[in-house]
Amino acid sequence: MSRSICSRCLSRSQFTLETSASSPLPLNTAQRAAFSTTSALAANPPKKKGPVTAKPASRQGKTLRLNKNVRESTGKPPAQGERKAFRKKIVLSNTNALEVQGLQDLNLENSSAEKLAHLEGQVLALTDAQVSALRTLDVFKPTQAWNLFRKPATVIRKETVEIAKALESAQGGEDANAKQVIKRILFGEKGSGKTVLQLQAMALALNKGWVVLHFPNGQDLTNNQTSYHPDESGKLYVQPEYTANLLKTIASANQKVLSGMQLSMKHTLPFPVQENISLSRFAEMGANNAENAHAVYIALMKELTAPSKPTTGKGQQRPPLFLGFDAIDHVMRLSKYLNSEAGLVHAHDLALVNDFTRYMTGEHALPNGGMILAAVSESNRAASETLDYLLDTKYGAKTNWAEPRFNPHTGWKAEPMPAWSPYAPFDERVGKALEKMDVQKVEGLSKAEAKGLMEYYALSGVLRGAVTERLVGEKWSLSGGGIIGELEKAAVKTRI
């Protein structure tokens, strides 16, 4: 009897296994592989070896390409953050610009409203101390033409004098009990000088020894670009890194004032604090550790807004507070932050903004007097219908609507009182925040102010030729009735 398995190798079948002997079909070898379960079809068919082809030509396609079309890389690419740093770079001095003879400083001597009223229409330079403080507060913007002049200087306009008066009345003058809080929102055309007016107000406040706090751009608070988490109550959202950075600017811009003040109350803080620590050191502690920053900020604000008690000695004398906020339109609507259900968070639910709005409504008092000066941004305007409506109606209520007013675009015309769109939801929270706020429209410079500014341009060597009435009138008209940003563009920035 013959065995079906080879006794030598135990692998090869001597007989066909899978077909009966009676099968009429001839068998090929592939079908006879008895121990393989893989389908013969699974394997890729062997590649056919074609004729050896030549290497493809180095250039393909039909387009003509000349050597000069090839972009060559020059050096290394910009490092991370380098391009943004360049875009945001603020240059405050230009050694090529002429030094203006007889340029006065906006120093303490010149910062009274009375003195400023005399200097209206003149350009005053900022002192070095002011420049360094304002730089840390991030008030200078890269779009402004600071880089064309030897020293940063600003023109004193009617509104500046008015702000100086307001600062004096906030301080209470001689009478310590007559301290007030001035609450104001600046709005007006793009380039009308809202931010620079804020800058001047801050410079004046710094001269007077106030504590100055400034939120340089509302957008940075709301665009979901810095870390956030809910606070203990779960209702507000804390932004630790932004707060730490804010504390850093507060500590460094108000170094002189805050180092003379001490912690005077008991606060519940997540870390131990020396009892009589100076407020500037205290703020720096918050700046150095983002996790503690919010607790420090709250404590610091409590300290700064506690009533002064001049009789009890050191550390109790508290200066008025200046609270600035630029591009406030960004916080008058929903922010881009998301809550845990992935719904948008209202900007007023962000702890820092919430705190600021409480000063606006008067919920948090400023017993030592102070000024809240917010400004709307027109170059990067966030859509907030409620804010638009309230600004218009408040301004309308302040001025007489029926009276025709001059608009450089439409001439003398009485504009109709704005009506609320019935289809848009009114944001109650924005309404409440703006209830106590006064509005101020920043308009164009007068011709006299424009002349003073243009003379400064000429003395700096940036504007060639004599500053005549005719030239001033021309540029004033070109700039939509003295809109200072446009005037700057027309007279200085444009190179023909």
Next chain:
Amino acid sequence: MVFIFGTPFPESQLVSKALRSFYGLGPQACTKLMARFHIHDTARVGALAEKQINNLAGELSEMTLENDARRQLQDNIKRLRDMGTYRGRRHAMGLPVRGQRTRTQIMNARKFNRVERRG
């Protein structure tokens, strides 16, 4: 390197990019996940707290991701094919499934439509 759900990510990588690198986790799920643990848009992997990483891993472990998601997709196609539906047949034939013309422009269908779709 930071390990999220067992996968290493460089510290400089955006959290959103790291999350979306998992098969089966797209922009929407990523937004929800990040909102849930209060991670901002431009957060980097290196800036995440230990707790947030653990929470993310916990959430990810409950989701259908990677091979499970691929298998789910293949099962769906297989089910259509086994039922003998038109869609199943078209998948098996490597032709467009949703009534597109087949005279031209079916490169993607040829590439993707098959019963054992790779995901």
